[in-house]
Amino acid sequence: MAERTGNKQLVKGNVALAEGAVQAGCKCYFGYPITPQNAVPEYLSWRLPEVGGTFLQAESEVASINMVLGAALTGARVMTSSSSPGISLMQEGISFLAGDQLPAVIVNMQRCGPGLGGIQPTQGDYFQATRGGGHGDYRTLVLAPANVQELFDFTYLAFDLADKYRNPILVLGDAILGQMKEPAILEPDHPREEPDKSGWTLTGAKDGRPLRNIRSMFLGEGVQEQLNYTLREKYDRMERDEVRYDQRWCDDADCAIIAFGTAARIAISAIHEARDEGIRVGLFRPQTLYPFPFDAIRSLSERVKRLLVLELNTGQMVEDVRAAVGDRAAVGFHGRPAGGLPSVTEVLAKIEEL
Amino acid sequence: MAGMKVKKISPRQEFEIRLSGSGGQGLQLLARIFAHAFSSEGKVVAQSQSYEPTSRGGLSRSDLVVGRSEPDYPLATNIDFMLILDQVAVKAADDVISDDALVITDARLVTDPPKGTFRVLALPIMETAIGLGNPRVANIVAMGALTGEGNLCSKEIIEAAIRENIPSKLTDLNIKAFQEGLNLVAN
Secondary structure (H helix, E strand, O other): OOOOOOEEEEEEEEHHHHHHHHHOOEEEEEEEOOOOOOHHHHHHHHHHHOOOOOOEEOHHHHHHHHHHHHHHOOOOOOOEEOHHHHHHHHHHHHHHHHHOOEEEEEEEEEEEOOOOOOOOOOOHHHHHHHHEEEEEEEOEEEEEEOOOHHHHHHHHHHHHHHHOOEEEEEEOOOOOOOOEEEEEEEEOOOOOOOOOOOOOOOOOOOOOOOOOOOOOOOOOOOHHHHHHHHHHHHHHHHHHHOEEEEEEEOEEEEEOEEEEEEHHHHHHHHHHHHHHHHOOOOEEEEEEOOOOHHHHHHHHHHHEEEEEEEOOOOOOOHHHHHHHHHHOEEEEEEEEEOOOOHHHHHHHHHHHHH | OOOOOOOOOOEEEEEEEEEEOOOOOOOHHHHHHHHOOOOOOOOEEEEEEEOOOOOOOOOEEEEEEEOOOOOOOOOOEEEEEEEEHHHHOOOHHHEEEEEEEEEEOOOOOOOOOOOOOEEEEEHHHHHHHHHHOOOHHHHHHHHHHHHHOOEEEEEEEEHHHHHOOOOOOHHHHHHHEEEHHHHHHOO
């Protein structure tokens, strides 16, 4: 939603994110088909070979994520994409990526669950995305785009962040964002930052350098504990440096809607309608879900005393908002799960209830 | 704010179109040509469509939300112009057709058109395409009818978009189909 200059083209969300990966220097993609993100592998199957990269359709999501791990060990920029049930299958591999401290980009175009669920849009995977998802005491940084431009921009950015922190990065979209087309500029707005990885990657020790061993299992007294502190220090740095959000119309607001992704699009429509009626509503849109913008929401709650959390689920991010706000402001919630989309009229009614 | 109606056309949004029918009727192509035409007029278009599993036979639809800036809510919620080329698509739009919408249906393939205060125009779209020697251009015939009756866009801009999006050996046939569609609503 930020204004950028450049050549705009009408492009599908899934294609925009795939091109964002290519321009970030992604050299390997491993994936297994699942609606609603199939345009990602379809596009990369011809686009990656054009830039000297490797596209491989694996036999399953479990195989895909472990291929991602293997490529990440060599220092290659690597990505996989899937949708909710497939991302569940990948959780073991994501935990290993975190434990091994390997950079990788994972895209989840959410569809509704639980179980096999359906193919409709949802934000039901907020908890899974922001709490790690697999076993162990780890986090993945989670970027939450709300339009096709951000799908391109955030996927491009995700590769830099993955390398910066040597950690898996999640791009969390949904079935609407992936499948819709809107104008976007498929050119990065800043050069990519790819650090020198030669100090840790596994590329063969033929030149006589000492052998390296990347692993996540340490049985020595206190060694595993130390690894967890190292990871924690990394997450502290993410929480300090990587919080991103978009805050609009909050200066004069009597109340504000807090929403991410597609839900934020619905919120903006409702806010325009409300403001046309003279009701001053603001928007707070987290662009990173982990790290979550706790401080910014706390400070918002000191000025705006009525907050409505809008989600495409029955209430997940609202827990983080309540933790941030405490008793500084009233926090209401409206959500519809599993393909139900709140209408603008519904949201306006909830604003009125606040 | 109780009972506040969402305005159909706000300064940010101009109109919404739904192109619907069954898979294989060329509705996604139609959406692409329309989107191309509106974009070249400087409008901003968001397009959404039915998911892959329903695109091989069965209901197929593509929605365009057209505005002067990026549409906030990218899905159609209050359709102003609707095309229905197959009976299977009639039910799919019950609650989102605007009260004063223009609904164009194929007179033969849509046996039971939607009912409401909106205006329904049943036209011999498929018959016209068959008359042109190729039922597959029914989508472009429909495009002509929708463009003419809805006054959506200039004829020249649509024709240019057709030329950009359709292989050159089929251009003449499709331009003719578009013209025939315009003729269906000319008077």
